[in-house]
Amino acid sequence: MNKSVIEYMKWIGCLCLLVLCMVLGGCQSDEETALSGKTGLLITLTDEEHHAYSRTAPSELENPVTEKFQLKVVYSGTDKSAYKGSCKEFILLEEGTYDLTATYGDNPVLALDAPYYAGTLEGQEVIKGQMTSASIPCFVANSLLSVIYNKTSLDKLYESYYVTVSVGSESVDLDADSGKSAYFRAGSSVKLVFHGFLSGTGKEVTYDVPDQEQFSNIPVKTHVKVTLGLDESNITSGVGISIEKLETETVSISETIPVECLPKPKLESDDFVNNELSFAETEKKSAVIRLKLSSGLQDLKLKFNSADAKFAGLEQGKEYLLSNAEDKSAVGTALGITLPEIGATEDSLDFTSLIPKLMTDKGTTVASTIEVDVEANNRWASEDASANRIYTLICNKPELYLVTNPGNFWSKEFSVDSCDIKTGDVETISQKLQYQYRKKGDEQWINCDRLIQFDDYPADKQYQVRAVYREGIETEPVDVELETPQQLPNSGMEEWSTVKGETFTISDSWFKKATYYKFYPYAEGESDKWWDTNNLRSQDGNIILGMGHPVCFAPCVSYTEDVKHGGNRAALIYTSGHGGGYTSTGEELYTAGAIAGNLFIGTYSWTDKTETVNRGHAFSVRPTAVKFWYNYHPKNQDAFKVYVELKNGEEVIATGTYIPDPISSETGWQEGQVEVQYGEHPKAATSICVQFLSTDKTSFSDSDFDKNKSMTFPVMGDWRVHIGSMLYIDDISLIFDK
Structure with missing residues (x-):
């Protein structure tokens, strides 16, 4: 067979498998229920190997298959007909024994692709009140012949060709491309004649296919396959073709169903x-x-x-x-x-x-x-x-979403975290993604990178940012609001208020009186207080026999108008060797009560020798550094400490600490700066604290102090104190580099 015939046969086999599946599922319980108690036959057609290939008249098969299966039922051993007509899935009969014959096709003398199928079942008993299953094994009841052409050989001499197959007076033509076979009645003898049209001239020549006796009395369900080629050795003698191969095989129904019936x-x-x-x-x-x-x-x-x-x-x-x-x-x-x-x-x-x-x-x-x-x-x-x-x-449209963190919206820059590509190819879109920003309300978008920086603090604080893949495919704009830089209240340390404390007799004179004052780093009557000190602790001293001592009640944080960097005042913060509820005298210094002077943003309380420090004040802007001027007078060798902290709620989001190398002598006015470090994923600020400590020490000895040293305080006048390192602070400023 040629290639198309082979492929045709393969697909016939596939059909057979398909039909088998249909048959196995053909008997439905509801059908059997409807026939319950009736007398007759449930009919199934099978091939000779008893593989069901078709229920009678299955709805899945198409015309002409369903029209051509015929069924004849006669009483067993007689010619008396009980049923004759198209196959049905069931037939009703009287009780008895029957012979059944199923046929498909007309069994022609000779035709193209005209298979004839037949099957018989004898002595099938029908029992009253029952529907008995009857399987009729069917087979190919005629024979067929196919011609396969060796085109490589034949095309050397002929431009086209075909073979005429004859049985008696009937004939059909098998050309090289039809893929069809000649079907004929079993036992017939066929004659083959080759027709060729010579290349160049188109002249027709004919040859009887040699060895015709091989095509005599071909048995039932036999498929003869003849392969023809050019016999170059005999061309001059007038015989131009030869049988290169002759095969015969037994075929099944599944191999022979006509292609039009598929x-x-x-x-x-x-x-x-x-x-x-x-x-x-x-x-x-x-x-x-x-x-x-x-x-x-x-x-x-x-x-x-x-x-x-x-x-x-x-x-x-x-x-x-x-x-x-x-x-x-x-x-x-x-x-x-x-x-x-x-x-x-x-x-x-x-x-x-x-x-x-x-x-x-x-x-x-x-x-x-x-x-x-x-x-x-x-x-x-x-x-x-x-x-x-x-x-x-x-x-x-691909779904794109801009991912931003408001914590990355600063005073003079803002940034985009990423673009979340929900649908579409991430790699393709990412390679062509463009970020853009604009002032809110403007129509014009400006191309940018993920980080947008301004040279100075822009007057406009409202912006929008988006990501664009191409025109019409962009994220929804995200609103951006830049922070507005602010400075701390009383950053020049100009505003102070005092409250008069107790007046008492100085111990070395029955007639000399002294009055101490409480110093606060904010203006008198200020309702929104930012700064506070630990003066309450340094001014907490006992009085013996009603007589005070000059080293008691001196504030460790106050202001001075004599040592200043700018303006009229500066803050003075010193390490105190008195306070904490201890009774200090000119000769007595209790180091257990010694403390570092503390000026900070927040609130302070001292009750029953217990201090409570609440650091921070509401603040929504985030500086990158805190700059200040200091003048340090160390006792021996010492170092002061500056600490900055910003929070979001109760979460610390940034800190900064400045502790200079140990200092041995007065510095004069110097500029200091605390760098504020934010986390990898910054958040907005809700509060800020800046704290100045006269020393970074947390425990003390007598050598850390000058005892009974004379000092002049504003309002209070001359006073004697146990004093350690002194820190002057002035002109504090917040830096916003982002």
């Missing part, structure tokens, strides 16, 4: 839902339409309609044919796909590579339709009006 070709896909495939622009997604064929592909029609400009090379509404070389090339080139080959028995239309190329119309969904029709076994899929032949590709 199911129509169909189209199926697991990727399309209700014949639609939705995807995002750039997305990679499988889009395969399988061709369900019972025999080799004969042709394919395809229409591709799309509003996408890149497919302008394909005419809208035009039907392109696979069998037309120009059409096939145009479709393959425009869509970038590989089309099936004619003759293929298993193939598909794979649009997977096309999906990432489809685009929306500036973000508006675009639908492209694929209309397909397939021809195989001389039938088009479109014969079934309900066949799935139109498929729609729906290209949607």
